Amino acid sequence: MTEVRRGRKLFREPLPTALAIGAVILMIGAFLPWAQGMIGFLPVSFGGMDGAADGLILATLALVLLLLAWKDDFTEPIGGIRRWLPLVVGLICVGIWVLGWQSANLAFSHWADDDGRGSIVAGYWVAGVGVAIVAIVGAVITLRPRVGEPRMPVPQLRAPRRDDIPEVVAWVGGVVGALVLGAAALALFEPVSVGIPLLFFGSIGAMLGVHWGRSLGRRLRRLVG
Secondary structure, three states: OOOOOOOOHHHOOHHHHHHHHHHHHHHHHHOOEEEEEEEOOEEEEEEOOOOOOHHHHHHHHHHHHHHHHHOOOOOOOOOOHHHHHHHHHHHHHHHHHHHHHHHHHHHHHHHHHOOEEEEEOHHHHHHHHHHHHHHHHHHHHHHOOOOOOOOOOOOOOOOOOHHHHHHHHHHHHHHHHHHHHHHHHHHHOOHHHOHHHHHHHHHHHHHHHHHHHHHHHHHHHHHHO
C-alpha cells in the first residue's frame, strides 16, 4: 500500500519550507538597523522603519509569503494569479531592498551635513539574504513544471478572439488604475515618506482597475457579439 504523507507541505516539502525560511530571515532583517554612524560623539542609526519605511513594506511582503507557504495548494495551480504571485512578490522585494540602499545613503548625506559619517551594517545584509532566498525560491515555484505539465507552455501568436476582450481590458484597467492612484500618492506625500502610500494606492488602483476593466470588457464582448 502507498503511504499517505500527512501534515502540511510547509513541514515536509523543500520549496514551501525554503520560502518560509527566507520570509522569516527577511522579516528579521527588516526590523534591524540598516546603517549606523556618528555625528560628533552622538551615535545615530537608520533602519527599515525609518525614512520611506522600506523595511515595513518588506516585512509586510514577508508575511504574505509566509501565508502562501502555509497554504497546501499554493505550489499546485497551473495558471492564474496564484501561480505568478511568488515570483512577482519576490521581484518586488528585490526592488524595495535596492530602494533601501538609496534611503540609507540619503541618511548618510544628512549625517554628513552635520559633520557625521556612517556605513551599512549587518541588518541590511540580513534582509538581503532573505530577499535573495524568496526571489530565487519564488521564481522556482512559479516556473517549475506542474504535475501533468511537462514544461512551461510556450506562448503562441493567434488571432484575437471575442472572449479575450474582458481579460485584455481588465489588464489595461489594472495598469491604468495603478498608475493613476500611484501618481496621486506621489502628488500627496513627500518623497521621503511616499513608499507605503505609493504601494497602498497603487495596489488599490490596480484592484479597482481590474474590477472595472473586466466589467467593461464583458459589456464590450456582448456588444461585439
